Amino acid sequence: MFSRLKTFAALAVLAAATSTAASAGALGKSVAAPEFSGIDKWLNSEPLTMQQLRGKVVLVDFWTYTCINCINTLPHVKSWYDKYKDQGLVVVGVHTPEYPFERSTDNVKTAIKRFGLTYPVAQDNRYATWTSYNNQYWPAFYLIDKKGQVVYTHFGEGQYAQTEAAIKNLLAQPQ
Numbered sequence: 001m002f003s004r005l006k007t008f009a010a011l012a013v014l015a016a017a018t019s020t021a022a023s024a025g026a027l028g029k030s031v032a033a034p035e036f037s038g039i040d041k042w043l044n045s046e047p048l049t050m051q052q053l054r055g056k057v058v059l060v061d062f063w064t065y066t067c068i069n070c071i072n073t074l075p076h077v078k079s080w081y082d083k084y085k086d087q088g089l090v091v092v093g094v095h096t097p098e099y100p101f102e103r104s105t106d107n108v109k110t111a112i113k114r115f116g117l118t119y120p121v122a123q124d125n126r127y128a129t130w131t132s133y134n135n136q137y138w139p140a141f142y143l144i145d146k147k148g149q150v151v152y153t154h155f156g157e158g159q160y161a162q163t164e165a166a167i168k169n170l171l172a173q174p175q
Contacts, residue, residue: 026166063096
């Protein structure tokens with residue numbers, strides 16, 4: 001019985017550590033947002049740089065079109081873009097392929113059309129931007145403030161109200 005309790009306690013600690021690592025939240029210390037690098041193709045936009053986006057709030061969304069978790073986040077990302085783009089929010093979807101067939105620009109264009117995405121999408125086939133962000137997850141949100149600092153991250157699905165609150169808070173801040 002005692003052995004089972006120890007095993008249960010160890011599993012509970014592991015589960016708590018894992019869920020904490022994959023949860024949303026403001027970063028204790030902001031860091032400069034990396035530039036978009038190694039982008040194969042920009043869709044729905046001319047190439048963008050973090051430097052040109054200064055003064056805007058930027059949501060960088062790492063996704064891939066066959067990831068069900070990514071697909072489940074898209075209605076929220078689209079809603080935020082539609083609701084806040086005129087207030088200074090820029091959404092950049094960074095499509096980073098998990099499988100070889102996801103590297104095809106035509107396949108990505110088809111997915112963008114199917115999902116009704118109108119915001120810029122950067123095709124990161126070589127994982128250059130992914131690596132610059134030290135990203136490890138699909139989907140992953142990185143919120144960047146008007147000064148170009150990454151101030152909030154969220155990995156996986158969920159916590160949409162918390163992410164939207166962070167967007168609204170950043171939009172309300174002075175330049």
